[in-house]
Amino acid sequence: MTTTGTTTTVEQAMRRALELAALGPAGGPNPQVGCVLLSADGEVLAEGYHRGAGTPHAEVDALSRLPEGAARGATAVVTLEPCNHTGRTGPCAVALIEAGVARVVFATRDPLPLASGGAARLRAAGVAVEEGLLADAADALNERWRAAIRLGRPWVTAKWGSSLDGRIAAADGTSRWITGPEARADVHRRRAQHGAIVVGTGTALADDPALTARGADGLLPAQPLPVVVGRRDVPGDAAVRRHPRPLLQVRRHEPAAVLAALAEQGVTSAFLEGGPTLVSAFLAAGLVDEVLVYLAPTLLGGSRLATTDLGVATIADQLRLDVREVRTLGTDVLVAARPHPAGTP
Known part of the structure; x- marks a missing residue:
């Protein structure tokens, strides 16, 4: 220098x-x-x-x-x-x-x-x-x-990819691929910035995800802890069983209990990938710090929505977010947002 x-x-x-x-x-x-x-x-x-x-x-x-x-x-x-x-x-x-x-x-x-x-x-x-x-x-x-030190729990990023009408799968359950390769590459990069990737047993059994962070040349150097939430067993031949790090299965559904289990493992940030029931439970509990939505320019219709019941009975109860970033990724659009501070207009 x-x-x-x-x-x-x-x-x-x-x-x-x-x-x-x-x-x-x-x-x-x-x-x-x-x-x-x-x-x-x-x-x-x-x-x-x-x-x-x-x-x-x-x-x-x-x-x-x-x-x-x-x-x-x-x-x-x-x-x-x-x-x-x-x-x-x-x-x-x-x-x-x-x-x-x-x-x-x-x-x-x-x-x-x-x-x-x-x-x-x-x-x-x-x-x-x-x-x-x-x-x-x-x-x-x-x-x-x-934030994890201040909050006394891991930071939570909730992510999903959906059509413009908010669907994460077609009527028959197929979902690969709604978003394109650029969006998927961005997801893997962001996975590597977190301490754990978390899915529910429904997603683990239906999609058989590896829960790894990958780049063009294979696995990225930083690999988050793979976590499956739910009481059903994950099969011994599941892709996540071949993860570089051992699978953590949290046999609880309560978001706070899941975060406590992650904290015991030294995790200070979690990348929450689904499915809708798990993501919605965290959102309803006020335990999501960041939302990443990858929107594909397509329409699917049907009932397979990105979220389920969020406890919003009337428009006054809506969970407001502040958009922090909007980015084009190939043909898709990423919207990154964070919960709107309580008590502010």
Whole structure:
């Protein structure tokens, strides 16, 4: 990296740290974090990111790529406040202090009381600490993880693909494919950004889904946990049994109980794919944080609607949403929306 002034150099490093952070797994118990180590004259010494629970944190990953003593006097640019607790790994704040880092610039505070306090520990050791650089981008990267901490449950994204008249299948139950390849590729990309893919037993038995996240070259590196909700057994030869991760079957129907089971597995975000009964139960319970609807330019008619009873008896009870994104994907249209805040017009 060439130096074009201290502020510019550090901001470039933070943008790179955010890119690195996005390479780590999403939807698990840990946030996505990236780190870039800069020399006193602004050259990149090393980079690192967190690769998942039990692996070195981003700061330690970056430090491990340098010979002993090479980080003395360096600036650590990190997307999240260095942690201050010992879990599966030691405190990153201590690792930076012991490495002789002179300055730490981080984007946003750690919201976990157990892990926070790294900034104070660094300052107490004489390390210069600055915070807030590209904080909005860092918060957006870990939005679902932060929401799970705030809500005390996994973030839930409900997704379905339908015709323009809201049907997810023809009268005989066939549904492959309503949407086109571009829409399906987008679904797989978004699956990989969540900690679990959740379907009901009806969908699991009727469609035999693999519940994997796939790209043009096969399975994506990040694979969410496959989850089937319901009391009926999933056959031993079902496609989901060949998933890279073991199937979690939650033999409960209550949305809150399902989310509690996911939280026990360290899941902080869930991609809810169906069927209509399961999706509608979560919507009616107010436990959906985001809705993704892939609309195909076709009409099917019939009774196979994307949702069932949502508890809306009168128009005043409608579940209002705020549209956050509208995107064309091939011949289809994605509408991304979130529940309208209660109490606002």
